[in-house]
Amino acid sequence: MEPVREDEEEKSWRQSEFKRERKIGRDVIVAIDHGPNSKLAFDWALLHFCRDADTLYIVHAVSSTQNQIVYDMSQDLMAKLAVEAFQISKVKTVPRIVEGDPGKVICKEVNKLKPAALIMGTTRGRSWFQRFFLFVYFSI
Template identity: 70%
Template sequence: METLEEEKEYCWKEVALPHIVPVVAEPELEREPFAERRRGRDILVAVDHGPNSKHALDWALVHLCRLADTLHLVHAVSSVGNQVVYDASQVLMEKLAVEAFQVAMVKTVARIVEGDAGKVICKEAERLKPAAVVMGTRGRSLFNSVLLGSVSEYCIHHCKAAPVIIVPGKEAGEASVI
């Protein structure tokens, strides 16, 4: 007899981002030779309340984003039904969306998803098919991250939809930034 493995329901909430970000007309990039550059790309950034994910977002805004791109912020939580956690996450997403517009003038979409961070990020990457998945790391050595496990290690092995870019934390130094 075979046992069927039931997949847990995928719970998430879209975040209503602030209206203080002005609505900008679509940029005219008609001189671009490739249609995909005119459309812009989707870039997924995994964020949390830590300084390393903020550093990864800053890195993505400076080194990766272009004017027509859409930045997708994903934050994994244990329960989307917990109002305190949801409110704190929403405030974080709003702050990051305003910063993304001020720095790179990119459109931002935010989503708070319930579940294990690695699985959630891979599932979102599968859904969006982004140009890149950007995430921060605590700067552990390769040996420690493999032994102790990490979200970035999980995503490297399981995220097949997009290349994963791991940005070390500030304490690792600028020389090691990919």
């Protein structure tokens, strides 16, 4: 590891060493729902994974776009997350609200976009009690 001199400017950990890599960037998908785990995954992606030139696709699956209340809530969530992504990581965001089963929608988006990474938060289908019980059991 090379020491840094006082008069030298340090590069941000988000900046790539190669100019070509900074210009091109990567495509990253973050799967979002209205739960706390997906918000944690989104925050983690912004703080630990995304770089300056990356494009962040925020994918949200809804059961039906015909339900105006659900669709409006989804649009509000996407707008809020897009602003947050730009403020924190200065990445370009592309919000996508897609109708269908969440698992199938995410797989379809991954096949279509061919991203560098798919980031998502999950409870693995467990209830709050089951997650707490597993935490207590495995921490003993």
